Amino acid sequence: MNLKLKIWRQKDAKSKGGFETYHVENISPDTSFLEMLDILNNNLIHEGKEPVVFDHDCREGICGMCSLHINGHAHGPDEDITTCQLHMRKFHDGDTITIEPWRSAAFPVIKDLAVDRSAFDKILQAGGFISVNTGGVPDANAIPIPKKDADESMDAAACIGCGACVATCKNGSAMLFVAARVSSLAKLPQGRVEGARRAKAMVAKMDELGFGNCTNTGACEAECPKGISISHIARLNREFLSAKLKD
Amino acid sequence: MSNLFTSSIGRKLIMSVSGAFLVLFLLFHMSMNLAAVFSADAYNAICEFLGANWYALIGTLVLAAGVAVHFIYAIILTLRNRKARGVIRYAETAHEQGVSWASKNMFVLGLIVVLGLLLHLFNFWSKMQLVEILGQHENSLGLSPTDGAALIQYTFSQWYYVVLYLIWLAALWFHLTHGFWSMFQTVGWNNQIWLSRTKCLANIVATVVFLCFALVVLVFFFRSLCPYAC
Amino acid sequence: MATLDSKIPAGPLAEKWSKHKAEIKVVSPANKRKLDIIVIGTGLGGASAAASLGELGYNVKVFCISDSPRRAHSIAAQGGINAAKNYQNDNDSVFRLFYDTIKGGDYRAREANVYRLAEVSNSIIDQCVAQGVPFAREYGGLLDNRSFGGAQVSRTFYARGQTGQQLLLGAYAALNRQIAKGSVKSFPRHEMLELVIVDGKARGIITRNLVTGQIERFGAHAVVLASGGYGNTFFLSTNAMNSNGSAAWQCYKKGAFFANPCFTQIHPTCIPVHGDQQSKLTLMSESLRNDGRIWVPKKKEDVEALRAKKKKPSDIAEEDRDYYLERRYPAFGNLVPRDVASRAAKERCDAGFGVNETGLAVFLDFKTAIERLGEDVIRQRYGNLFQMYEKITDVNPYHEPMMIYPAVHYTMGGIWVDYNLMTTIPGLYAIGEANFSDHGANRLGASALMQGLADGYFVLPYTIGDYLSHEIQSPKVDTTTKEFDEAEKSAKARIEKLFSIQGKQTVDEIHKKLGHIMWENVGMARTKESLEKAITEIQKLRKEFWADVKVPGTANEFNQELEKALRLADFLELGELMALDGLNRNESCGGHFRVEYQTPEGEALRDDEHYAYAAVWEYTGKDSAPVLHKEELKFEAVHLAQRNYKD
Structure with missing residues (x-):
């Protein structure tokens, strides 16, 4: 799958953020959403750019560390799962995916997609x-x-x-x-x-x-x-x- | 009870209780209206009963207070909630499964209901109870302030009022489908089993209220179209 | 050179702990208030220890790398926690739990510690229930149990498939209570980079604030290491992405001895690897083996058909299925210990019976159980696990069997501790998975939770008092001394060095290479040659890392790549010690399987005469080999025997 990603980038809590657009290619439908972001980050590092910061840890849906608002849904467009359990088979080749941090006054953004x-x-x-x-x-x-x-x-x-x-x-x-x-x-x-x-x-x-x-x-x-x-x-x-x- | 009403749940309790009171009033008003469909005399008797009598005036004041409290707290809550939501909003939002449209638009719906209420006060209250309070015996239309039936007939013979009232009632329907079960949820009279039951009950109550009020509007509208047939 | 004194109390096994508790010193409430303790990590061990120490009145500072103490990886433990309650009247007892644990660990654990663990296990269940942990119950209102591998009794308490989560939330709640009281101060998103030693005693740590990048100093009268295991050396494991061995490794490099580093648990029931972009492996709880049956086809043609997707597993007739665990181990069947089950899966796959495209998977089938109990009962018992499986693989396990394969899960090895859980550095304690003490060469299922909480609630709070009773005259630790200066300088230098390289490979790319070396050579089957090869290759890779790694960004910001790079630098040293330890141990035991040492039936062949010891390694410097110390393991209560799960 080839995908266009619209990702919120924000240097730190005080800076003003904005969306950046990225492309990832040849993503297997069996890849998890966060693995897809890993691939993006790996590419960004090679290109000399800063990787996207996002919270994650157990990657099996129990620690509660991962977040992300994906295409308008908290934890993305699948039911009863966390973002780390979301797999790319839920998307289609050529899709544009919008990824935002949690938005709430009580959860200020720390950097990119990570919130406090x-x-x-x-x-x-x-x-x-x-x-x-x-x-x-x-x-x-x-x-x-x-x-x-x-x-x-x-x-x-x-x-x-x-x-x-x-x-x-x-x-x-x-x-x-x-x-x-x-x-x-x-x-x-x-x-x-x-x-x-x-x-x-x-x-x-x-x-x-x-x-x-x-x-x-x-x-x-x-x-x-x-x-x-x-x-x-x-x-x-x-x-x-x-x-x-x-x- | 210390600080109850400064807590988030306390504020919601006020919404719930004032809402419950308004629902009861609606049910009462609705039953009263139904009388008009069947007998103008019966309806007028009720109108006379609820004229500028001391108990009716107190009732009106309490009712007005109920509306005011419900409305003011709705504004307070909405403002607080907007602040809690934060300055930056999502660029992309989606509909969450199973979430009713009404539940997310209660304030807008409530605003329509209040505007409708103002219209309603202008159409009826100002020509009935207010006239009596002011000690007059005839309203601007030259009708007796207790001749509610004639007033209904006059108002709903005009199509634009029919349309406006139906819009008003539709907004009320939406508002009640969420508000009715929500008041039980807020006071804590709910659980896994009753959640779906109260939601179902809310739809029934909202629909009954809508139908009965709309019935009066439509019956009088159609009567005005064919005064001899019915 | 420090000598190893395990400080095991004298006397009969069953009385050691009581006697020891009676003899060790305590600290008065007034003096506790003057003493500071640092706890690294907030898993079951760290959270329970920090909470209990706070309750006692010490000033505790607790550190974790996540955004909240609740995220520690203990939360992911699914199946349950063991205790010798004998609620099922199936003749369980403290001794039986002790015996099963020693035997399950293939006789490479310290008797006294394991007995104490079994002894306090019952208090843990009481404590957790009092904290409001919603364990599964019977209709009569009493607690329910299930069975786990390596035991013939039902002694595992559970809360659906989320036991670790519930226990951690209990400990975290106790911790929160102390934080609210002010006896514990919490430092989330802080990573320990260095241990500070003053006059031979652990006196503080250097941390990096992961959000701001600031390097900070903290002093204390004692430091408790509860930072978990080092399974992520393998890159792919069931550990959380941020789990790492760095805190323990830094302590090792400051003089804490490291015991049995090669003892790694490969868990038999994990979702198989699907591709080279995979970031981690997902465990399917051992509890599934209560009702699931493990099999591969008997016939090669069925294997081919499955791989080519011409047949579904449900198409294969009952008589053509090889329930190999039931065949080989009739007494324990599907509930043999993890190391045995993992090796048996590997044996079948090596023989060409692996059921997926890669040939590295076996079936875990619930058909019989669903027929016997109905889908509803199975859903009640394992619903969340089945859902998790379906979300990852897109296969509905109610209809088709799960595919599973072993994966790195837990490390029995760790920082060496004495009976008091103190390391070879005075004032430095290690608890939970971070230490080495209780599981020998293989940990039984549902015992990690038990050990973490035993250490944190019921052992450390007593034993640390014995040490601190000698510290009541010590003033608050001054963090402006030259020891702190040096430690901070060293941490900063490491970070600067990493940024100065700006090579061509990302941290993950090098970590994957390390993982590959480890899995191929220090994995489920090890040989002298593979271990030697691993050592050479890791040394080479380490050079590559320090010459070619690319760490983007700066030090003074939220920089996840820097975090990973610092951890990988330590894994690259730790991996070598694991291989070295495996090379030293010329026997097979538990999770350490040396191909050269096996019985004719392919079971692990121990050499009790030469290797009934814990291999304890001492760091001697960057360019010199570590020195091996041996802690002889004396078995008085159990008789050393070849493990038998057949009859």
Whole structure:
């Protein structure tokens, strides 16, 4: 396949960016999208140009490091996958592919296609944990947990923190990310203990960091590589409101 | 309750509750309108009941407050969300599967609804309750302020009002298909199973509201076309 | 020359750890506040250690190269974590887990460490459940288990096919809690370039801020290395793209001994290589071997037909399939340890039965399981893995079997540590995959997660106190001393040298060459000749690298090529030590298979008389050969035997 790539280039956080056009040739349909970018970068280095910076690591869809807005979609035009799992067979010979970084006020661009997602860490630091120290905990089977609850907790816990929800939301809202963590812990008896505190602290931090307000469009769920449901947002709302009403 | 309404979810709660109130009002208004189709007298009796009486005036004020709160918070949220989205926008966007058009255009739809509302106030309220409040016994059309049936007949005999009202109602339909289930989601009355149910319910409610309101508009329009036939 | 003192406590095996804990010193809360600890890496080992040390009251600084601690490659572990809970009533016990691990490691691990690992395994599960890790459960609400290779009991706890992710999120949450409290300070997108030693003790590190390129200094009373393994020496591996051996290698070059570098795990179930543009290999969890059956055709004509795509695998009749693992190892069947399964796949492919165009693939088939359990149950157990497979290969594994082939996955070797997990440099600790201690010559599935968390939650927090109790009088480390100056100078010089070359080859191009040398000569089957060849070729390639590499951009910016170049420079040295170690070990054991040493049936043939030791290498300088030290492995509780997975 021969492809035309329109890629966002930006020297650093402070510089003004813009699109550059590149061409890659003889790409096998079995190549992954990021391998295609590797090939482009290899060519650029040989041509004496600067390679394109993009975040990536595990390349098997679990670390959440890769991002990229490809042809209008977070993680590209395939369902339930991350960019690293996207393969070139999803494109056609001669296509023009537009590649942009995540766009959101809370995720500033660091360079080219890499953005700063440290806001997510900060939200989790505000309360995305169960306050237990190492040691001194009861036996793992001491508290039975209904399979359905454990499964639902796991559904939410599948979040990889990639930021596609924020990137795709027209409101720049992080509600799906926050909801996934709150919901995952809320479904477990261990997490219920400080459920109210957690919901309040995480939402407060999310608001403080400049994320937008959820308007229930469901775009986050549609683009989430792990298919996390917005029903978890309903649970977050419930947790948060009931906590606030008790204050 | 400390700081509830300064949080993002708290602001949404206001949208949800005020929206729910407005939906209830719509359902009430809709039922009232239906009376006009069947009996002018019955309808006028209701109009008289809801004239410049103290309870109706309080009701009107509360309603106006509901609209104002819903609208003002919509503006606040929209502005905040625009800021959160960031300065640079995507060069290329695409439609996400399963995401309704209405959900992404609620503000624009709401604006159309408000403009329609202003028109509606001019057409009806200013010629009915307002006239009574001002202590007059006859409106600008020379009709009694409690003769709602005649006012409907007069308004919808003019085709451009019919068109404008249908556009208004269509916008309302879109607004409700998202807004109705969204209010349950916002207060947290939703889960994996009820998500699709509330969405379905939203479509039903929006459609019923649209049909019943449109029915009145169309019935009176067609009556004006053939005054003797029906 | 330092001598190796493994500091294994005296006494019966089962009492060593308790006794040791009772005897080592502790640091009072008031003194803990005055002590600084640096942790490199935020995988299961690093995150759990940093969190636990923070909880204890130490001042911890934790560094990772990703944009968040949560991205560490532990997150990619799929199948599960072992523990000797015996929840299934299948006669599991601490001793059995210990025994399986020692045997699985082909008797090249340290008994005392492995026993301790098995002993604390149960606490890990308790801890993770308390943290809110959503392990799989039965309908009764209790925890579910599954089986993994090398064990005849079900002791593996799991969270769908994302166990590593869930465990890491648990440790990361504990870490976040400490970061919020202020006891831990996190430095993401920072890469350690040098270890700083002051008066013979590890006292700090030099890092590069990967966003700004700034070189920074950090001092501490102890440094914990939790930087993972060096599987990416092979270029193609199941490791993440950024996984590297540099932090460990820099410590080695500062005096930390490196043990058993040749012990590399080749994982049997990975998606086969598809072309020369491939950047990494994807693992398909070992848990799949619970229900999947591995086979190749019995007849060559079927192989030809498959390769020519004239036949689909489902067209091949049951009686024409060779379920070679079940045939060769009736007792363990498809659940033999990884090294055994990998070699068996290689044997079939070498014999010409490989089922894809390259001849380097075998089938992993779920037909029988789907018939027995139904597609829904299989989807519930492995849904995400099947989806992952389909996305990569465009083949639906519910209908056609998966194609798999072994790939580099894990390195059992690593920095040598004593029983306290301290390296040969006082104050420098190594935990998790970065150290060498627990897996011998082959790691069993679901044991890496166990070791990372055991070290971080339950071992290091105790043993480091013993060392730090002697440091309570030491003031804050001054980072303006000449030791820090020199280390920083050396790091900067390396970077400058790389930019000065401006040759013709990109970093990846040279790395691929190294990977090729490693895979062909230091891979699944090694010979004296291949290892010698590897050494010569790596030396040549290293010269080529330093004369012809092209690193674009500048040092003071986000420069991913520079990051890769710095790591490759270390891989080019590490690879040679791996080959050298393989050459020294004239036996086959676990993942180290020397073709010259095998039984008539083609199994690994150990030489316990001459090689029952950990080969521990000491760096002696750029131009001189490393010196070999031997830590004799004494087996008191288990009887050394040829591994038998047949009956």
